[in-house]
Amino acid sequence: MKLKDKIIKKSDDLYQAYVYPVFNRKRTISCPCCGWQGPAFLPHGLEKRPNSRCPKCDSLERFRLYYLYLKKNLPTDKQLNVLHFAPEKIITKFFKKYANIDYLSVDLNPAKAMQQEDITQLSFKDQTFDVVFCSHVLEHIPDDRKAMRELMRVLKPAGVAYILVPIMDSYKGKTIDKTYEDFSITDPQERESAFGQHDHVRIYGRDFKERLEEAGFVVTIDKFVESLSTDQAERFALMPKNSFANETDGWIYCCRRS
Ligand SMILES: [Zn+2]
Structure with missing residues (x-):
C-alpha cells in the first residue's frame, strides 16, 4: 500500500x-x-x-472468533510452547499476555514474523510445541499435505494444532463437494477467478478434515460459534456476511497426534 x-x-x-x-x-x-x-x-x-x-x-470476524475461543480454552496453569503461523497481530498480542506461554511466530516472509520458516520444511525438532496455531495459510501452499505432516511432526504428544482454512460449500453457483485444485493454473488473475483470491492454490471443501486425517491427525471439530448466543455472535460480528460465507467459518479444527 x-x-x-x-x-x-x-x-x-x-x-x-x-x-x-x-x-x-x-x-x-x-x-x-x-x-x-x-x-x-x-x-x-x-x-x-x-x-x-x-x-x-x-480484527476481522475470524480473529474475534479465535480470540474468544482461545480465551476460553487455553490452559493458564501450565507452561506452553506456542507456534503461530502467519501471525495475526491481535492474536499475537493475546498469546503474549500469558505468562505461561513461550511464544514464537513464523512466516515465509521474514518481515512478517519473529522467525522465517517454510511450513513444508520446518527447522524445529520433533515434538517441540504444545500448541500450533495456523489459520488461512494452507490454501496458499501447493504441497499442503507435506505442511500438515510437518505440523504434526513438531507437535508434542499431548499437544493440539488449530489448523484453519476457508472452506466453501459452493463457489460461483457450483457446489463444492470436494476440495478443488488445479496446479496448471498459475496466473494470479486466473487463480483469483478459479479459487477466489490471486494467491490461493485451491478451494477447500468439507473433505479438509479427511485430508488432515490422511496426514495422521485425529481431528475434532469444535462448532464453537454455535455454543455462543445469537446476541453474542451479532454483538461481536463473528460470522462474515458475504457470498463466500459458510457455516464452517464458525468451526475450530482441533488436530491431535494419533
Ligand atoms: Zn478491536
Whole structure:
C-alpha cells in the first residue's frame, strides 16, 4: 500500500473508531479483542463485506472468533510452547499476555514474523510445541499435505494444532463437494477467478478434515460459534456476511497426534 493510501486508511479508521460513534450513539457492536464499541465495524475484503474490520485493532470476524475461543480454552496453569503461523497481530498480542506461554511466530516472509520458516520444511525438532496455531495459510501452499505432516511432526504428544482454512460449500453457483485444485493454473488473475483470491492454490471443501486425517491427525471439530448466543455472535460480528460465507467459518479444527 502506498504511503498516501496508508494515511487515508489510518485517518478513516480513526474517524470511524473515535469520531463517528460520538455522533451515532448506537453501541450495538463491540470488539472482544480491544473493547471498541460503536454502531458497526468497517467494511472489508474484495467484496467489501459490511460490519467486518474493527477500526481500532483491525480484527476481522475470524480473529474475534479465535480470540474468544482461545480465551476460553487455553490452559493458564501450565507452561506452553506456542507456534503461530502467519501471525495475526491481535492474536499475537493475546498469546503474549500469558505468562505461561513461550511464544514464537513464523512466516515465509521474514518481515512478517519473529522467525522465517517454510511450513513444508520446518527447522524445529520433533515434538517441540504444545500448541500450533495456523489459520488461512494452507490454501496458499501447493504441497499442503507435506505442511500438515510437518505440523504434526513438531507437535508434542499431548499437544493440539488449530489448523484453519476457508472452506466453501459452493463457489460461483457450483457446489463444492470436494476440495478443488488445479496446479496448471498459475496466473494470479486466473487463480483469483478459479479459487477466489490471486494467491490461493485451491478451494477447500468439507473433505479438509479427511485430508488432515490422511496426514495422521485425529481431528475434532469444535462448532464453537454455535455454543455462543445469537446476541453474542451479532454483538461481536463473528460470522462474515458475504457470498463466500459458510457455516464452517464458525468451526475450530482441533488436530491431535494419533
Ligand atoms: Zn478491536
